[in-house]
Amino acid sequence: MAERNWMEHRSYVLTVIFFIAAATGICWLFRLLHFPETNLVVVYILSVLLTARFTKGYIYGIAATVIAICTFNYFFTEPYYTLSVNDPTYFVTFGIMTVTSIITSALTTKVKQNALEAREKEAEASALYQLTSHLTDAADISDIAAITIKTISDILNCRAACLCFDESGQPEQCFIQQKNAKEQTRRNVADKEVLRHRMENLKTAYYAGEEFYDWPIYGREAILGILRIPNEAAERMSDAQLRLLRSMMESTALAMDRFRSAQERILSKEEIAQERYRSNLLRAISHDLRTPLSGIMGTSEMLMGMTDQEDGRYALAEDIYKDADWLHSLVENILGLTRLQDSRLVLNKQMEAVEEVISVAVMAIGKRAPEREIAVHIPDSVMLVPMDAKLIDQVLVNLLDNAVKHTPPEGEISVTVIENKEEEAAVFTVADRGMGIAPVDLSHVFQMFYTTHEKGADSQRGVGLGLAICESIVKAHGGTISAQNRRGGGAEFTFTLPLEVEKNDK
Template sequence: MKIKSLLTGVHRKEAVKMAENTRDEQRSYVLTIILFIAAATGICWLFRFLRFPETNIVVVYILSVLLTARFTRGYAYGIAATVIATCMFNYFFTEPYFTLSVNDPTYFVTFGIMTVTSIITSALTTKVKQNALEAREKEAEASALYQLTSHLSDAADISDIAAITVKTISDILNCRAACLCFDENGQPEQSFIQQKNSNEQLRRNVDDKEALLLRMENLRTAYDVGAEFYDWPIYGRETMLGILRIPNEAAEQMSDAQLRLLRSMLESAALAMDSFRSAQERIKSREEIAQERYRSNLLRAISHDLRTPLSGIMGTSEMLMGMTDPKDSRYALAEGIYKDADWLHSLVENILGLTRLQDSRLVLNKQMEAVEEVIGVAVMAIGKRAPEREIMVHIPDTVMLVPMDAKLIDQVLVNLLDNAIKHTPPAGEISITVRENIEEGVAVFTVADRGTGIASVDISHIFQMFYTTHGKEADSQRGVGLGLAICESIIKAHVGTISAKNRKNGGAEFTFTLPLEAENHD
C-alpha cells in the first residue's frame, strides 16, 4: 500500500506539472498570434495610408501567418492565425469598414484564396520545422549512441560498462544517473555506481536488495518508480543484467526523444554486458578444456609408466607365495604385496579406461557373447583378489547370447563386484543375477550385496567422476571415484542403462541393461 500511494502521489505531481507547462505554452503561442497579427495590421494601415494596392496588404497578412507557424508548434495555431488574419483584413480594409460584412462579392474569392494560401504555407512551414526538429533529435541520438558504444568497446569488465553508461547518460540528461549490476546468478550486487559530478563517481549501498529485486521481477511497465529513482531494468538474452537509475526530478522532465534515446542506450549497455559475459564463459570453457586435456595426458602418462612395474611386482610376489609355506610369516608379506599391487593395477586400468573415454577413443567390438562365460571371467578375476569371498551367480538355464564387447562388460562387472566387496563384511552376501526382459528387449544384470548400503547424499552423485562416498570403507584401500563413472560410460556406449539403489533389508543393488539386438550403427 505504501508503494502504491507513493506511485499515485508521484504521478499526480507529474500530471499537475505537465498541465502547468501546457498552459504556459498555450498562453505564449496566443500572445505570438496576437503580436504578429497586430504588427501586420499596423503595417497594412501604413500601406493603406501610402495608397498601396490591396494585394500588398493580403501578402502582409499571409506573411504574419507564416511567421506564426514558424514560432509556434502544431497546425492549430497556424489555422487560427489564418482565420484571424482573414477577419482582420475584412474588418479593417474592405467596405463597409469596421464590420464583417462585404459589399463586393468578389472579396469572397480574395478571402478564399487568402485563407487557402495561408493554410498551405502554414502547414508547409510547420511540417518543415517538425522535420528539422526530428532530424536534429535523430542526429543527437545517433551521436550519443556512437559515443556510448565507442566507449563501451574499451570496457574491461561489467563494472566498467556500468560506469561508462552512467557517465554518458548523466551528461546527456544533465543528472546524477546510477547503475546497479547483477551477478551471474541474477542477484543484485550490494552497491551501485552513481555519478557524483562531471568527473567523479561514487558507490552507494542498496538499502533493501530483496524488495528491489521483487519489484523488478513483478514489473509490468517500462520502469519502476521509487522514493529516489526511476529504475529501468537492463535485460540480457537470458536474465536481468542490471538496473539503470535516473533521479526522480530528471526522469519527470524527460521528453519523448530523451526516452527513446534512453531505451537505445539501455539496449547498447545490455548488448555490451551480454557480450562480455559470453566472452568470459568462452575463456572459462577453454581453460577447463585445457585443464582436462592436461589432466588426461598426465593420467595417461602415469598409468603407462606404472603398468609395467606393477605387473612385475605382481608376478614376483606370486612366485614368492608359491615358494613359501603358507604358515610362514613371509607368505603373508608376499600376499599383502600381491593384493596391493593388484589394487594399484586395477586403478591404473580404470585410469587408462577413463582417458580413452574422454578422448573418444573407446571403440566397441560387439560380438554375440554367452552371458555365463562373461560372468565366469569376471568372477574368476575377482576371485584372485578376494579368494575368501563367495559370490552367488543366478543365470538362465538356457544359453543366453547378448551382443556386447566382452572385455568392457567384464570390466564393468569386476568394478561392481570389487565395489561390493569393499562395502560388504566378510560374511555378507554378494550375488550376480541375469534375466531377460522380452518386453523391453534387454538383458538385465544385477550385482547385489548385503553391505552398508549407499548414503542418501551419495545416490544422486555416485556415478560422477572422481566422486567418493561419505561412508566408512570396509576395505582400507579407498577408491578415487573412477570405477562407477567408467561403468556408466561403457554401458551408455552399449546403448544401455545403469542405476543404483538400496535394498530393503540392507545393502546396495546395481542394475544395468544391454539391448538384446545389436544396433546397425554399432
C-alpha cells in the first residue's frame, strides 16, 4: 500500500514538471514570435489547469501555481534568470496569476472529484443491485455465499472466499473459494475452534491472517459467516472499494438472516401441524376409550359385589377394576392435555368450600386404594376459595395418586390447606413419606412427557402428563406450584390459589 502511494505521488510530481516544462517551451516560442506577455501568462495558467486535471488533490495544483509564477519570473521578466523584479507592476501580474491559477485549479479538482465520486457511487449501486438481484434466487446459505464471492471476486479481481456458520453458531468444515471466473472450489478449515474464537473476540473490522483478511458477517443475533479476501487484494483496496465491500457484506447478512427466518417459519409450521395432528389423534382415541372403560369399571365393580372376597374371581375382578380406573385417569389427563394445547381450557370459577373439594378428591383415591389412609388438615372455619372445582379436583387427584403409587402401605400421606394472609392465597400441600424425588429430576417433574429414571414422582405406570397438567391448571388460576423433598424422606407438592378473583376473571 505504501509503495503504491509512493508510485502515485511520483507520477503526479512528474506530471507537474512536464506541464510546467511544456508551458515554458511554448512561452519561449511565443517570445521568439514577439507575442504579447499576456499570452505567456495564459499559457502558464493553462499548465496549472492541466496539472489539476491530471493529478489528484489540491496540493499539486497549488504547487504548480507557485512553480509556474517562479518560472515565468525567472525566464520572462527582467532581469532575466533571476527571481528579482525591476518593474513593480509585475507583482500585480503575479498576484492575478496566483489567484486565477488557484481558483481554476480548485474548480477543476472539485469537478474531477465530484465526477469520480459520482462514478464510484454509480458503480457501487450497480454492484449492489447485481448482488441483491442474484441473492433473491439463492436456494440456501451455501448458494448465498457462492453468489457473494463470485460478485466480490469480479469487482476486486481476486479469489474471494466465504465460510458459513451453522444454526448453532459453529463454523462449517469447508469454505467456498472462487477458483476462476466460472469455477468455485471448497477448502477445509484448519482449526474451526480457533477461527470461531478469533472472530468472537475480534476488536477491529477484520483479522489479517497469513493468507486472507477475514471480515465477519454479522446477523441479527450471531455471526453468520466470514468473508475472506486474499491479502494482496485486501492491501490494494481503495476507500471506495472498502465501502462497497461493507455494503455487500450487509446485503449478504440480510439475505442469510432472511433465509434462516424463512426456514424457522417453515419448521414452526410443520411442528404446529404435527402437534395439531397428534392432539386430534389423542383426543379421538381418548373419547373412544372413555365409554368402554366406564363399562369395564362398572361391570368389574358389579362382579366384585357379587363375589365373595375369598373367592379367587374377586381378586381378578378387582385387578380389572384398578387397571380400568388407571386407564380412565390416563384418558382424562390426555383430554386435559389436548384442551390445554388447543387453548380451550375455560375456567368456571366459583366460590368453593375447600373441605368439599378435598373430600371429593380423597373419595376418588379411596376407591382406587381403599386400604390407604389420607390425613386431611384444613382450617376449622369454612374456607371459600375462587376456583374451578372440577379442575382443582383433578389436580388433587393426580397429586394424591402419585403419593399413593410411591409411598409404602404404612407410609404417611396427607393433604394440608392453610391461608397465607400476606399473599392473600390458599396454600394446598400434598405430602408423603415415599422415596422422594431424585435431585436430577427435581427441576423437570412438571415438564410434559417427562418421566424419571428412578422411582420418583409420576414415573410409574404413567407417561409424564399428570404433573404437567397440574401445573397448567394451577397457573390458569393465577397460582403457583412447586415440588420438593421432605426432611426424613418423602416428597411434598405445594400449590397456591389466589383468594380474590381477578377483575378479568369476573
